[in-house]
Amino acid sequence: MFRNFSRSSVRVLIASNHGLFRHGLVSLFKKKLGLKVEIVGEVTSLEGVIEAIAKRPVDLVIVDYDDEQLNREDFIAHFVSGKGQTRLILVSLSNPESAMLYDRRELPLSQFEAWFEGWQASAEPRPASFGEAGFNHRIRSNRMKHFVVASILVIVLTVLLIFGAGQVRLLPVAASAQAQPIDQLFRLMFFAIAFLFSLIVVFMLYSIVVFRRKKEDESDARHIEGNTKLEVTWTTIPLVIVLGLSFLGARSLAEVERPDPKALEVDVIGLQWTWRFEYPRYGIVSNELVLPVNKQVILYLSSQDVIHSFWVPEFRVKQDLLPGGEEFVRTLRITPTQIGSYKVRCAELCGIRHAYMESPVIVVSQADFDVWVAQQTGESTDPVERGRKWSTQYGCLSCHSLDGSKLVGPTWLGLFGSEVKLTDGRIVIADEAYIIESIRNPGAAIVEGYPNIMPANVGQDLSDERIQDIIAFIKTLR
Numbered sequence: 001m002f003r004n005f006s007r008s009s010v011r012v013l014i015a016s017n018h019g020l021f022r023h024g025l026v027s028l029f030k031k032k033l034g035l036k037v038e039i040v041g042e043v044t045s046l047e048g049v050i051e052a053i054a055k056r057p058v059d060l061v062i063v064d065y066d067d068e069q070l071n072r073e074d075f076i077a078h079f080v081s082g083k084g085q086t087r088l089i090l091v092s093l094s095n096p097e098s099a100m101l102y103d104r105r106e107l108p109l110s111q112f113e114a115w116f117e118g119w120q121a122s123a124e125p126r127p128a129s130f131g132e133a134g135f136n137h138r139i140r141s142n143r144m145k146h147f148v149v150a151s152i153l154v155i156v157l158t159v160l161l162i163f164g165a166g167q168v169r170l171l172p173v174a175a176s177a178q179a180q181p182i183d184q185l186f187r188l189m190f191f192a193i194a195f196l197f198s199l200i201v202v203f204m205l206y207s208i209v210v211f212r213r214k215k216e217d218e219s220d221a222r223h224i225e226g227n228t229k230l231e232v233t234w235t236t237i238p239l240v241i242v243l244g245l246s247f248l249g250a251r252s253l254a255e256v257e258r259p260d261p262k263a264l265e266v267d268v269i270g271l272q273w274t275w276r277f278e279y280p281r282y283g284i285v286s287n288e289l290v291l292p293v294n295k296q297v298i299l300y301l302s303s304q305d306v307i308h309s310f311w312v313p314e315f316r317v318k319q320d321l322l323p324g325g326e327e328f329v330r331t332l333r334i335t336p337t338q339i340g341s342y343k344v345r346c347a348e349l350c351g352i353r354h355a356y357m358e359s360p361v362i363v364v365s366q367a368d369f370d371v372w373v374a375q376q377t378g379e380s381t382d383p384v385e386r387g388r389k390w391s392t393q394y395g396c397l398s399c400h401s402l403d404g405s406k407l408v409g410p411t412w413l414g415l416f417g418s419e420v421k422l423t424d425g426r427i428v429i430a431d432e433a434y435i436i437e438s439i440r441n442p443g444a445a446i447v448e449g450y451p452n453i454m455p456a457n458v459g460q461d462l463s464d465e466r467i468q469d470i471i472a473f474i475k476t477l478r
Contacts (some may be wrong), residue, residue: 016064157198175314177335181252260296270308274395309348387473
């Protein structure tokens, strides 16, 4: 049985044929580790070790690992056989700046002091087989202790992150059936991110604090080539997680795109910088998207100029609008679940007034939707009122002001009958012919001081009658 003893009471027997090994070993204990030992003798063979141990108690036998005249296997076989209670360790002093210790495994000098303390702390009988039973058991126990502490910290940090995120409104209210599977997937991915963040940060900081290099320790750390089991594990687990999330994502996408054969159809047209919504079933054109609650709507999305993107944050889903005609029309399904007012935004940078490309989205009951349809289908007999309506619905007022302020296009205030100077130097009168030409062929007469950005096909959906209504409305703006 080993006795408890202080560092100064350790009795060391040296086995080496090198004269300088003792000097280097003493330097290792005193200068590198600050340990005081008693050198009880020096021998040059296993027989000498056995004879020395028989004469007086020895706590530790240190064998010169670099001494080729010593047969290490003989030393190992003798001490593993349990023929004594003396500790055995092999030391290599081939590097003058550090040392490598061999205790079943290679043990860097930077870890030797902890090894030494662990050996001294135990009063239980242990075999002298390189510390295989006692020391390795302690190492495993220490590793498990560190692992348990770090794991608890990972769990605590993960819970705190999830709780903290729950106190912050990361997403707006979910107002569509499509938002439910998307939000569930978002929450799952956030939980996974919180756990992975905690796993990386906790183990990194724990290692920095607990296993940091001690003062005045300039030795090299243990050289590790790799760990196949660890590499297979950290490759397989993320792969399984990614495949699992891919499956959940595909299932969520299927839920979002689940069709309803009785869905309400709405054509959504995006143009710089406004939205137009057409209801083919009712012949309605509006600059507001009015939808009945709890009824699926299929939107047919297209653009008249550049790429736009339809996005109502409360509905979660988003889709791009592409120019190019019917073959580029895209679809998006939405089932509103909460009555209220929202906004559709363009989520694609589409020009200088991109930030102002918004339109109301109003979700109402089915009864209120029927009333709205009846109101919209009742045509006014006043051409000025109809002109104001067409100007709003077809996006004219997103570029032309009614109060004289300068937007990207000339103001309509006082336009009719006035003189207009063009970029080619001509001066023309803004009569009916000029306004019709500006709508049907926007690039034919560009007003001086304004860019040629009016889409060439802006008037393709306007009938001659509706253009006359717009002209009637412009005439009133004096």
